Amino acid sequence: MDLRTRLELKAEILLPGGPVDGPCLALSAPISFWGGVDPKSGRIIDARHPERGRDVAGTILALPGTIGSSSASAVMLELVHAGRAPAALLMDAPDAILLLGLVVAREMGWSTPPAFRLPAAEQKRLAGRRLTVSEQGLIRAE
Amino acid sequence: MLELTAEERATAAGEHGEGAAMAMRIVAEAARLMGAPRLIPVASAHIDGALYHGDSGTLFAEKLVAGGAKVAVRSSLNVGSLAPAGCAAIRLPPHERGMAGRMMRAYEAMGCEPSWTCAPYQAGHRPARGTDVAWGESNAVVFCNSVLGARTNRYGDFLDIACAIAGRAPDYGLHRPENRLATLLIDVTGLSLGLRRSDVFYPVLGTSLGRTAGSAVAVIEGLQSCTSEDRLKALGAAAASAGGVGLFHVAGVTPEAPDATTALGGIPPRERIALTPADVKAALAGLSTAGETDRVDAVAIGSPHLSLAEIDEVEQRMAGRRLAIPLYANTGRHVLAPLEAKGRRRPLEDAGIVFVVDTCVVVTPILPELDGAVLMTNSGKFAHYAPGNTGYAVTYGSLGECVESAVAGRLVREARAWI
Numbered sequence: 360m361d362l363r364t365r366l367e368l369k370a371e372i373l374l375p376g377g378p379v380d381g382p383c384l385a386l387s388a389p390i391s392f393w394g395g396v397d398p399k400s401g402r403i404i405d406a407r408h409p410e411r412g413r414d415v416a417g418t419i420l421a422l423p424g425t426i427g428s429s430s431a432s433a434v435m436l437e438l439v440h441a442g443r444a445p446a447a448l449l450m451d452a453p454d455a456i457l458l459l460g461l462v463v464a465r466e467m468g469w470s471t472p473p474a475f476r477l478p479a480a481e482q483k484r485l486a487g488r489r490l491t492v493s494e495q496g497l498i499r500a501e
Numbered sequence: 502m503l504e505l506t507a508e509e510r511a512t513a514a515g516e517h518g519e520g521a522a523m524a525m526r527i528v529a530e531a532a533r534l535m536g537a538p539r540l541i542p543v544a545s546a547h548i549d550g551a552l553y554h555g556d557s558g559t560l561f562a563e564k565l566v567a568g569g570a571k572v573a574v575r576s577s578l579n580v581g582s583l584a585p586a587g588c589a590a591i592r593l594p595p596h597e598r599g600m601a602g603r604m605m606r607a608y609e610a611m612g613c614e615p616s617w618t619c620a621p622y623q624a625g626h627r628p629a630r631g632t633d634v635a636w637g638e639s640n641a642v643v644f645c646n647s648v649l650g651a652r653t654n655r656y657g658d659f660l661d662i663a664c665a666i667a668g669r670a671p672d673y674g675l676h677r678p679e680n681r682l683a684t685l686l687i688d689v690t691g692l693s694l695g696l697r698r699s700d701v702f703y704p705v706l707g708t709s710l711g712r713t714a715g716s717a718v719a720v721i722e723g724l725q726s727c728t729s730e731d732r733l734k735a736l737g738a739a740a741a742s743a744g745g746v747g748l749f750h751v752a753g754v755t756p757e758a759p760d761a762t763t764a765l766g767g768i769p770p771r772e773r774i775a776l777t778p779a780d781v782k783a784a785l786a787g788l789s790t791a792g793e794t795d796r797v798d799a800v801a802i803g804s805p806h807l808s809l810a811e812i813d814e815v816e817q818r819m820a821g822r823r824l825a826i827p828l829y830a831n832t833g834r835h836v837l838a839p840l841e842a843k844g845r846r847r848p849l850e851d852a853g854i855v856f857v858v859d860t861c862v863v864v865t866p867i868l869p870e871l872d873g874a875v876l877m878t879n880s881g882k883f884a885h886y887a888p889g890n891t892g893y894a895v896t897y898g899s900l901g902e903c904v905e906s907a908v909a910g911r912l913v914r915e916a917r918a919w920i
Contacts, residue, residue, distance in 0.1 A: 373534070394889070398555055429637065429657025433554045436659070440557035455534040456657050462530045463561060463659045466523050 366488075366500040368481055373453050374461055376473030377494045381419050381446040385486035386410050389424030392431040392457060401443030419490045419498075420445035421482035425454040435460025439469050447492050448474040449482055503533045509540060509669065520570025524666035531660050532671035541672045545628050546576040546665035547621050547645075549637030550658045551608040552864055553582040553601035561659065562607035565666070573668030576613040577621040579638045580806075581605045582865045586617075586834050588856040592866040601865075611666070617859035618833030620734065620806040622649060625835065630756050633676050635664035639741035640734070640805045640882065646748040648733050650756035652676050655747050675747055681757060682766035683720035683750050687713070688775040690723035696781065697727040700735070701899035704881025706776075707739025709784040713774060716745035720764035725753040731808055738805050739881025788884040788897035791875045795912040797896065798871055800903045801862050801887070803831030804880040809839060811900075816849065818904040824853030825910030828903070829868075831861040853907070863890045877912065879903050 387409045390396070395405035401416035415438070425431070435457055438444040448461075458474055465471045475496045488500040505513070513525040532540055550558065582601035583591060593601060609615055616624050622644050628634045630650035636642050637656045645651050654674040656664060664670045674680055687710065689697060696702050710719060728736075728751060740746040750758035758764035802815070807830055815830065830849075837858050840846045850856065862868055863886045868876070876893035878884055879900045887895050896912060905913040 429549070429639070429655055430554065431657075432660070433558055433658040436557045436561065437555035440555070440560070453534055455531055456660075458534050459527070459531055459657070459659055462527055462534075464557075466527060467557075467561060467564060 366484060368477065368485075368498040370449060370475035370477040370496040370498055372496050373450065373474040373476055374458060374471075375494065376471060377447065377492055379419070379446040379473065380489070380491040381417050383421055383485040383488050383490050384410070384413060384415060384418035385421035385482045386423060389426050390422065391426035391428050392434040393428035395426075396434055396438070398434045398437035399441055399443070401438055415445045416443040418445050419447045419449060419485070419492060421449040421477065421485060423451050423479035423482060425450070425457055429456060431457045432460035432463065436463050439464040439471060444472050447472050449477040450474060451477070451479040451482065503529065503537060504539055505529060512667070518569040520565045520568025521666060523565060523568060524570055524663040525669070527659060527663040528667045528669055528671065532673070535671050535673050537671035537673040539672050540667070540669040541633050541676060542668060543574060543635045543664055543670045544632045545574050545626065545634045546572065546661060547579060547626065547636040547638060547641050548576055548608060548613055548661045548665060549579040550662050551578055551581050551605055551613075553597060553604055554658075556600050558658065559600045559604040559607070562604050562662070565662065566607050566610045570611055570666045572612045572665040574665060575626070576665040577616040577618075577624070577626045578608055578613045579617070579621075579641070580619050580860045580864055581617055582860060584857065584859045586837065586858040588858045589829065589867050591860070608662070611662070613665070616833065616835070618806045618835065619804070619861070620808070620833065623806070623808050623835070624833055633670065635661060635670045637661035640738035642747055643737035643741045643749065644734060646675055647737055647750065647755050648730070652681070655745075681718065681748060682768070683718045683764045684771045685714055685717050685719040686761060686765065686770040686773045687719050687721045688723060688773065689721060691775055691777060692723070692781060694727070697724060699899070700732060701879065702781070703732045703735040704739040704879070704884070704897070705781055705785045705788065707736040707881050708743045708788060709776065709780060710736070710749060711740040711743025711746050714740070714744055714746055714749070716747065718748050718750070720750040720752055720758055720761050722752045722761050724751050728754050731811055734805055735881065739885070742882045742885040785897070788881060789895055790888050791894035791896045794875060796875045797826060797877045797906050797910070797912050798874040798893070799827050799829060799868060800877045800907045801829040801831065801883055802879055802900065802903060803857070804861055804863065804882040806861070807832040807836060809836050812836060812840065814900060815854075815904060816845070818901060819852060819908070822852070822908050824907040826907055827855050828853060828907040829855050829857050829862050831857045834858060863887055868893060877903055877906050
């Protein structure tokens with residue numbers, strides 16, 4: 360199959376927002392935002408993570424899993440405040456603590472990325488491609 | 502599907518001010534994301550959110566204050582990044598110091614008690630068995646659930662204060678009795694009684710429990726007549742830092758476990774693990790990262806914060822001797838005040854103890870920056886976090902070994918009959 364063909368996927372809305380576009384950074388392993396992502400720069404700093412050194416800012420960030428930390432929400436809020444948050448989140452399973460950072464950012468009146476649910480297997484098909492995501496969760500890869 | 506009461510909806514719409522509305526909306530959104538069907542009233546809160554991680558947290562707290570938010574229930578505060586009660590010097594840069602101070606004042610302005618301790622349960626905040634509460638700080642959560650038998654999930658940043666203001670929490674997880682039953686049985690009857698009755702065992706057992714259980718609920722068999730409150734405190738703190746443990750039971754000791762069968766709800770455990778002396782030895786070795794060295798630059802005790810009984814023991818073991826290296830004693834105002842009143846603080850400081858009050862050495866920069874430095878501790882939680890947060894390698898030992906090493910200025914080991 361030609362991976363460069365146009366692709367359309369429908370994702371469930373977790374937190375509404377958008378439309379947004381950006382390159383898809385599809386992580387190949389679960390991540391803990393606390394201690395795994397630098398809240399000031401958006402860089403992945405977990406020494407053991409396969410995507411270490413990549414920058415989540417402005418990406419459509421696809422998360423196959425998250426490792427729960429009760430401070431993940433603080434890291435997410437700090438990323439939004441610093442202008443280094445992803446443009447949107449695609450999550451295999453909703454992580455309420457991580458998403459709470461976005462809920463609080465919205466309450467602060469800050470521009471907040473939307474979040475959608477998309478199975479890990481489908482996330483892989485989007486890796487590295489440029490995406491647009493509609494408010495209804497329609498994902499298009501060019 | 503989440504359903505809010507008319508009163509909750511009115512609060513979220515702003516009937517009691519914008520701060521109260523913001524808090525109720527955050528609790529409701531968290532409930533929706535967690536799949537909770539409703540909110541439940543909570544009797545108290547313990548707030549971990551006043552520790553500075555970045556400016557956004559300060560701005561959030563100040564927005565709540567500006568919106569007139571006040572806590573609806575008794576709310577104690579966990580450690581902050583500064584030490585308003587004095588003692589150890591903190592090396593935070595000026596901007597961070599200013600923002601951390603503003604954050605601490607904002608939480609106090611909302612009516613939270615300036616307890617500034619990670620052991621609120623030893624500072625007079627002990628919710629009754631069976632009551633629903635919203636607590637943050639993993640060691641406080643596990644103590645509250647396991648030792649007091651009150652019910653809380655692990656409430657993290659933002660949600661803890663939002664629940665305290667709303668007086669509500671999402672009805673899910675450990676608030677529900679069916680999720681409090683053990684599914685895992687850990688049998689320690691194969692270990693010597695001497696080991697089970699030693700303080701040094703409990704952080705080791707906790708580390709092993711955290712690695713094995715993850716976030717599952719375990720019941721431990723074989724600790725009847727071996728535990729004390731401070732030992733259960735050390736066990737829970739180590740378990741909550743090594744894994745996601747929010748609740749454990751100890752058969753014949755903790756309130757929901759008159760025996761293992763009751764804690765398991767009469768259902769056979771999904772898994773049964775018998776700890777061997779070799780398992781304990783491996784978990785013990787895993788707590789130290791410094792390797793074979795007798796170098797010790799500093800000793801830190803008190804994670805969770807020391808009780809008065811633990812300070813008594815330090816004082817007895819020092820027996821009037823001076824320390825060659827600093828011993829950082831992390832504790833709260835609830836312990837420092839009675840020490841001060843009895844005239845005991847100054848002599849301990851003159852002998853080389855550095856009190857760290859309202860905060861602790863792994864959450865804010867207190868330890869001096871030294872190349873290749875080694876920290877000795879009797880705390881499983883310090884052993885877990887110190888290497889990443891302070892840059893110090895760790896040597897784990899008993900309280901006796903910590904005091905003797907501080908006196909000698911190098912590692913001193915006791916004979917260990919039980920290994």
